[in-house]
Amino acid sequence: MSFALLCFDWDGTLMDSQVRIVNCLLGAFIDAGQPPPSRAAAADIIGLGLDEAMARLWPTADAAQRRLVAGHYRQRFLFADQTPAALFPGARETLEQLRAQGYLLAVATGKSRRGLDLSLAETGLAGLFEATRCADETASKPDPLMLLELMDELDVEPAQTLMIGDTEYDLHMAANARVGALAVCYGVHTPERLLACGPLACVQSLAAIPDWLATRSHAADRRLRT
Incomplete structure (x- = not known):
């Protein structure tokens, strides 16, 4: 895949x-x-x-x-509330690397549109994403509608789509939309809880995602050649 x-x-x-x-x-x-x-x-x-x-x-x-x-x-x-909220280490660099490699990037979040737009403006990441969906403008996770709308907007098939998240809500949404799911193990839900949802893998950092994608792509190429 x-x-x-x-x-x-x-x-x-x-x-x-x-x-x-x-x-x-x-x-x-x-x-x-x-x-x-x-x-x-x-x-x-x-x-x-x-x-x-x-x-x-x-x-x-x-x-x-x-x-x-x-x-x-x-x-x-x-x-x-003035509690600090920063990007995880490597977030900006990883997103820039993935975009440079030709991936389409999107956000599927439980945040409100106003909240996401505020975060995108504060971090300066808005220009890296082709499309975004928020819970107050479509169905909330784990309903698949958020992903279905993103795929329709960007003209991408489920087999070509990967959902990346830190909760079982993300992984259940991916399963409901029949797309791949990659868990990150440093967020809200525990690795054990995430792995019980059957993701393709559970990575320890954002910086690990490009290598994981490259390894999976190379494995797929070898299968096609054989």
């Missing part, structure tokens, strides 16, 4: 934003006058769309209560 389109998750895969997201989630519950979830529970939902995250964190709440907490979260994340 030779991939043409590489779809990256954002939080936990390209950006080390777990602490900021968790702080904002806990603060949002407090702002709404509700007991906050545990830090572990808040971290576990990173990767989902905000509506889906609220449903998991507060399953007994009604829609209005969840909207209230979600609104406080957006206010904190976009404007109030």
